[in-house]
Amino acid sequence: MAVTPAINDAPSQDDLSRCVHCGFCLQECPTYLQLGIETDSPRGRIHLLRAITDGNVEATPALTSHLDLCLQCRACETACPSGVPFGRIMESGRAMILQQGAAPRSWRLRAWLLRQTLPYPKRLRLLFNLLRLYQRSGLQRLLRASRLLRMLPGGLSEAEEKLPHLPSTSYEMKSDGLPPSASAKKVALLTGCVMPHLYPRTHEATVRVLARQGVEVVDVAEQRCCGALSVHAGDRTTGRALARRNIDAFLQAGIDAVVVNSAGCGATLTEYGELLEQDDAYADKARRFSELVTDVNEFVIDVGGQAPQVALDIRVTYQDSCHLVHGQKVRNSPRQLLASIPGLELVEMETPDRCCGSAGIYSLAQQEMSMNVLDDKMRDVAATEAPVIATANPGCMMQLEAGLRRHGLKGRVAHVIELLDEAYQAEEDTN
Ligand code: SF4
Ligand code: SF4
Numbered sequence: 001m002a003v004t005p006a007i008n009d010a011p012s013q014d015d016l017s018r019c020v021h022c023g024f025c026l027q028e029c030p031t032y033l034q035l036g037i038e039t040d041s042p043r044g045r046i047h048l049l050r051a052i053t054d055g056n057v058e059a060t061p062a063l064t065s066h067l068d069l070c071l072q073c074r075a076c077e078t079a080c081p082s083g084v085p086f087g088r089i090m091e092s093g094r095a096m097i098l099q100q101g102a103a104p105r106s107w108r109l110r111a112w113l114l115r116q117t118l119p120y121p122k123r124l125r126l127l128f129n130l131l132r133l134y135q136r137s138g139l140q141r142l143l144r145a146s147r148l149l150r151m152l153p154g155g156l157s158e159a160e161e162k163l164p165h166l167p168s169t170s171y172e173m174k175s176d177g178l179p180p181s182a183s184a185k186k187v188a189l190l191t192g193c194v195m196p197h198l199y200p201r202t203h204e205a206t207v208r209v210l211a212r213q214g215v216e217v218v219d220v221a222e223q224r225c226c227g228a229l230s231v232h233a234g235d236r237t238t239g240r241a242l243a244r245r246n247i248d249a250f251l252q253a254g255i256d257a258v259v260v261n262s263a264g265c266g267a268t269l270t271e272y273g274e275l276l277e278q279d280d281a282y283a284d285k286a287r288r289f290s291e292l293v294t295d296v297n298e299f300v301i302d303v304g305g306q307a308p309q310v311a312l313d314i315r316v317t318y319q320d321s322c323h324l325v326h327g328q329k330v331r332n333s334p335r336q337l338l339a340s341i342p343g344l345e346l347v348e349m350e351t352p353d354r355c356c357g358s359a360g361i362y363s364l365a366q367q368e369m370s371m372n373v374l375d376d377k378m379r380d381v382a383a384t385e386a387p388v389i390a391t392a393n394p395g396c397m398m399q400l401e402a403g404l405r406r407h408g409l410k411g412r413v414a415h416v417i418e419l420l421d422e423a424y425q426a427e428e429d430t431n
Helices: 013-017 030-035 042-053 061-068 075-079 086-099 105-117 121-136 139-146 156-162 200-212 228-232 236-252 263-270 283-292 296-302 332-339 367-384 394-406 416-430
Strands: 186-189 216-218 257-260 293-295 314-318 344-346 388-391 412-415
Touching: 013 042, 013 086, 030 367, 042 061, 042 086, 061 086, 061 105, 075 086, 086 105, 086 228, 086 236, 105 121, 105 228, 105 236, 121 139, 156 394, 186 200, 200 216, 200 296, 200 416, 228 236, 228 263, 236 283, 257 263, 257 283, 257 296, 263 283, 263 293, 263 394, 283 293, 293 296, 296 332, 296 416, 314 332, 314 367, 314 416, 332 344, 332 416, 367 394, 388 394, 388 416, 394 412, 412 416
Parallel strands: 186 216, 186 257, 257 293, 314 344, 314 388, 388 412
Antiparallel strands: none
């Protein structure tokens, strides 16, 4: 993948100076709630980043560990009365530290690993085929039974435990939905890097639900990973290279919208304009592209969202995905879609908009904190006695599935769109 020269990144003084130190964000920050120390709060992290940006302190490992522990969930953004753009500050702060060569080895290694895998569909396919073989050959069962997995270094054993059972095939774009109506909108689905392998069922359900609304879904084969994980890890250079590729691919397709069913990807796509604002060749195109991006829940509501006619009779609790509710400010549409399903009882958990601890690769890199945050979440889930957890992001789906297993809870996790699809399918089955 061609990577053009780096743009120098750093949190802007304007962004940093918006913090008035009021502390309203503290009680919304999962890591502050866990640890109770200022350096692991949004306000403390802004203070640290300001000191590094101003050259008053060095980015030592002790200091960057507080930045590392941030989930980048952006709950602090929602809570902040001064409009501090915390996500942007943290992303550009990490990028600045990486570019200055001051980053710990773990940051450089993480950015390199992401750069070597996510942009390359063939490498990802090979990786997931190997994982599938591992799960289906009996090797996984053998290793788990022998407890040999526990001897793996670097948290690999915990990562292995979180791997969901992979479906037998990955997602392939198919044009077998209902025929579009004459006034159909033409859209493309962002398929993403790992989602076609982990949750092909979500993409398949999304295409069926869009077709049901009379929308034409076209394939954009040239698309690539959205770059979110690289951007969060501070590698904005790789993020920009992926953004340019996606902008060219989707704008050429002549579509009305880029529909996204992964909240984390959606938040990054809507911010391509910002990511490329210093790139003269792409700044305008990036803004135009970002305006086309829409979360699938919002899109279905906007096009009329046909209510299913057959009852599902299930009790569901909804976990807001951070990058949907805090990143894209989408809170109501998923709930509206769930409420449109006859027989579905929506039971709100305590703090549904608090992070589940997934946060992209955070659940692998910061396992202890990720598990502590997840344990709190699963207690809230259990209190609802709902056997179905609905959410809107593959990372959250994986984390919550791991939470069900870890807490010995019976139940399942589904994307909101999958539940809507189930209702439509039930309706078709009765006709
Ligand atoms: S709520 Fe906003 S202004 Fe107040 S301390 Fe937090 S980030 Fe700063
Ligand atoms: S992004 Fe989340 S974890 Fe990070 S400081 Fe804000 S609330 Fe805390």
